[in-house]
Structures are given as C-alpha cells and as structure tokens.
Amino acid sequence: MNLPRIAIDAMGGDEGVRVMIEGAAIARRRHDRFKFLLVGDETRIARALENHPGMAGASEVLHATDVVGGEEKPTQALRRAKTTSMGMAVNAVKRGEAGAAVSAGNTGALMAMSKLALRTMPGIDRPALAALLPTLEEHDVIMLDLGANTDCDARNLVQFAIMGAAYARSVGIRAIPRVRLLNIGTEEIKGTDQLQQAAATLRGAQGLDFSFDGFVEADKINRGDVDVVVSDGFSGNIALKAIEGAARFVTDLLKDAFRSSVRSKIGFLISRPATELLRHHLDPNNHNGAVFLGLNGVVVKSHGSATADGVAHAVAVAAKLLENDLTQRISADLAELGEERLRTRQDGGA
Structure with a gap:
C-alpha cells in the first residue's frame, strides 16, 4: 500500500533540523514506503540530508522562513501560520499535499493551528490530545485528553471514548478495546455529574x-x-505528569543505589540485562507521538526533547493512522451511537 507523504516540521523540537531529519530517515529505513514533505529552512535541511542519501528520492523540501517559538502564545503563532514551518506543515495536510503532519514544536500553537486549518470532524465538539503510555503487559495504554480541554462535559467524554477506542484499534492494541473513565474510585456512585x-x-x-468497563483510578x-x-484535560495532564515523574524517580533511585558502593556496582553488572529492559520500557522515546484526535486530518505531536528514534516512532504512529484510516473509524462509531441518542442521554432521558 502506498501511503500519502508525511509533512515534517523540520524546525520544531529542542534540536530542530538534525534530529527531525535523522528521525525521518530512521523511519524510512524501517518502512521504505514512507515519503516526506520536509518543511523548514531549505539550506539547513539540505545540509542535514547530506548524511542520509536514502532520503533524497523520498523527500521534497518546502522552504519556510519562520519558526514558532517554544514559549510563543498560540494566538501569536496563528498570525504567522502561513510563514512558519509548523503552520505550513499543517496547511499541507489541509490542501491534500500531505496525509499527516508531525511536529515537535510548541504544543499549544500546534493544536491551535491544526484546529483552525483542519476543523473538527462532524459529530466531534472538541479535538483531544491522546498518547500511548507503557504498561506491565505487552500492549500500551491510550490516554486522553492530556491537556487540550481542561473543562469537559459528559458529551465530550463520550466522544473522547469513541476516538480513543478507534485509535486503539488503529495501532493494533486490541480489536475490542477496553475503555474506562478516570475517576477517584471504581464504584458507580463516585465521581462528578459529568x-x-x-x-x-x-x-x-x-x-x-x-467495551466500556466503568471507572479506573x-x-x-x-x-x-x-x-x-x-479524562478531561486537566485531570489527564496531572495524571500524565505524575506517571512521568514516578518513572524518572524510579530510574534515578536505581542509578543512585547502584553507585552507592563497590558491592552495588557489582550487583549492577549482574543485573544489567534486567535494568536495560526496564530502561527501554520506561524510555519515553519508545512511546513518542501524541495525536490530536477529532480533526479532519492526522497531526502527531512529537516530544520536544525526543531523540531521532523518538521522532521515528512518532512518524510511524502517523503512518499507521493513515494506513488504518483513523478518521473513518471514528466517523463510523459516531454514526453507530447516534447524535440524537447522545443528546438524550446527556439531558437525562432514558
């Protein structure tokens, strides 16, 4: 299957062009069907491409003179959407010149530009930010919303559930995903009215x-x-940051413990295969690529500090969503639930 090309905001992220181009090149080596529209400073992109000759026949460069700053307000960035690498990558999806966009830039600006250019799908009130998180099992868990919508009503949460389940099927987590709402307890009587x-x-x-399995703590x-x-974006973002902080705490604690004495260092050498497995499992680069669900197009947000391998993972996420036609899956489930039924339920009817 020939996939639509993926627009890469080559200027976003902490290290910008070098890591973004290297990440795209890694993704290309793993899946030679990938083709790219590389958006950014053409001189710097050309220089980076010299290290990846295999990218030449699979890429087109779109010159952008401007870059969205990491601390820039979304309203300011929107005014320059037509000249920044981020805005031009998203608009390439809008015009059909690319099937998806990947950026490691300013999250708020990327959401604002994506929502304005691509608009929300019919039946979706608000897009949500979804990410893959590691679990004790072989599969990841999808969590949304992670900060795009701090205040959500019941209708938003139902739409998030439909979008999240479609995402889970698209990336092969499970054919019938198990969906739960984040709550302060699993009992049916607990939680807000929403x-x-x-x-x-x-x-x-x-x-x-x-399958809806109730609540999860x-x-x-x-x-x-x-x-x-x-979850709503407020609670979801707090939960995500707590999980990330706990993971860093555990890895730092292990590092300190293994450095504490000669005996500990010997113990580290013996247990190194297990600690390497733990490090790999907790490495955020292996789960990189948050998705703005609910838009008329695929936009993937790479972490700003992602390595080239992390960028490659984000590119692979975008490609998988294109391959499995995520937007069509969401539309089909929305139609199955029915707009009128959703409204009746939320209004307290039978």
Whole structure:
C-alpha cells in the first residue's frame, strides 16, 4: 500500500533540523514506503540530508522562513501560520499535499493551528490530545485528553471514548478495546455529574467496537487491565505528569543505589540485562507521538526533547493512522451511537 507523504516540521523540537531529519530517515529505513514533505529552512535541511542519501528520492523540501517559538502564545503563532514551518506543515495536510503532519514544536500553537486549518470532524465538539503510555503487559495504554480541554462535559467524554477506542484499534492494541473513565474510585456512585452521565451513555451504547468497563483510578492506568483511559484535560495532564515523574524517580533511585558502593556496582553488572529492559520500557522515546484526535486530518505531536528514534516512532504512529484510516473509524462509531441518542442521554432521558 502506498501511503500519502508525511509533512515534517523540520524546525520544531529542542534540536530542530538534525534530529527531525535523522528521525525521518530512521523511519524510512524501517518502512521504505514512507515519503516526506520536509518543511523548514531549505539550506539547513539540505545540509542535514547530506548524511542520509536514502532520503533524497523520498523527500521534497518546502522552504519556510519562520519558526514558532517554544514559549510563543498560540494566538501569536496563528498570525504567522502561513510563514512558519509548523503552520505550513499543517496547511499541507489541509490542501491534500500531505496525509499527516508531525511536529515537535510548541504544543499549544500546534493544536491551535491544526484546529483552525483542519476543523473538527462532524459529530466531534472538541479535538483531544491522546498518547500511548507503557504498561506491565505487552500492549500500551491510550490516554486522553492530556491537556487540550481542561473543562469537559459528559458529551465530550463520550466522544473522547469513541476516538480513543478507534485509535486503539488503529495501532493494533486490541480489536475490542477496553475503555474506562478516570475517576477517584471504581464504584458507580463516585465521581462528578459529568462522569456519571458519560458512564450512563457508554453503558447503554450498543454496536460499538469497544467495551466500556466503568471507572479506573490513576494508580491502575499502567497495570495493563485497560486499553483506553478517558479524562478531561486537566485531570489527564496531572495524571500524565505524575506517571512521568514516578518513572524518572524510579530510574534515578536505581542509578543512585547502584553507585552507592563497590558491592552495588557489582550487583549492577549482574543485573544489567534486567535494568536495560526496564530502561527501554520506561524510555519515553519508545512511546513518542501524541495525536490530536477529532480533526479532519492526522497531526502527531512529537516530544520536544525526543531523540531521532523518538521522532521515528512518532512518524510511524502517523503512518499507521493513515494506513488504518483513523478518521473513518471514528466517523463510523459516531454514526453507530447516534447524535440524537447522545443528546438524550446527556439531558437525562432514558
């Protein structure tokens, strides 16, 4: 299958052009079907491409004179969408010149530009930011929203559940994903009115390609018992940062412990295969690539500090969503649930 080319914002991220081009090249070596539209300073891109001759026949360069700053406000960035590498990459998707866009730049600016250029899908009120997180099992868990919408009603949460489940099927986590709402307890009586209303709608839904398993608490997100965790952006972002902080705490604690004495250093050498496996499992580069779900197009956000391998992973996520036609999957599930039924449930009807 020939995939549409992927627009790469070559100027985004902490290291910019070098890492973004190297990441695209790694993705290309792993999957030679990938083709790219590289957006940014053409001189710097050409210099980076010299180290990756295999990219020449698979890439086109689109010169951009401007870059979105890491601390720039979304409203300011929107005014320069037509001249920045980020804005031009997103607009390439809008014009059909690329099937997806990948950027490691300013998250708020990328969301604002993507929403303005691509608009939300019919039946979706707000796009959500979704990411893959590691679990104790072989599969990852998808969590959304992670900060795009700090205040959500029950209708938003139901739409997030549908989008998250479609994403889980697209990346091969499970054919019938297990979906849960993030809550302060698993009992049906716990949680806000919005959570209770969303749960009632999801419990009563028929014919959807996912199973709704009620609520999940934050300490169970990474156990492997759930495939999609749905939350408002405020709670989801806090939970994500707590998980990332705990992972860094554990790895730093192990480093300090193994350096504490000669005996500890010997113990490290003996246990090195296990610690390397742990490091690989917790490495955010192996789970890189958050997705703006609910737009009329695929936009993937790479972490700003991602390595080239991390960028390659984000590119692979974008390609997989294109290959599995994520937007069509979401549309089909929305149609199955039905707009009128969703409205009736949220209004408290039967």
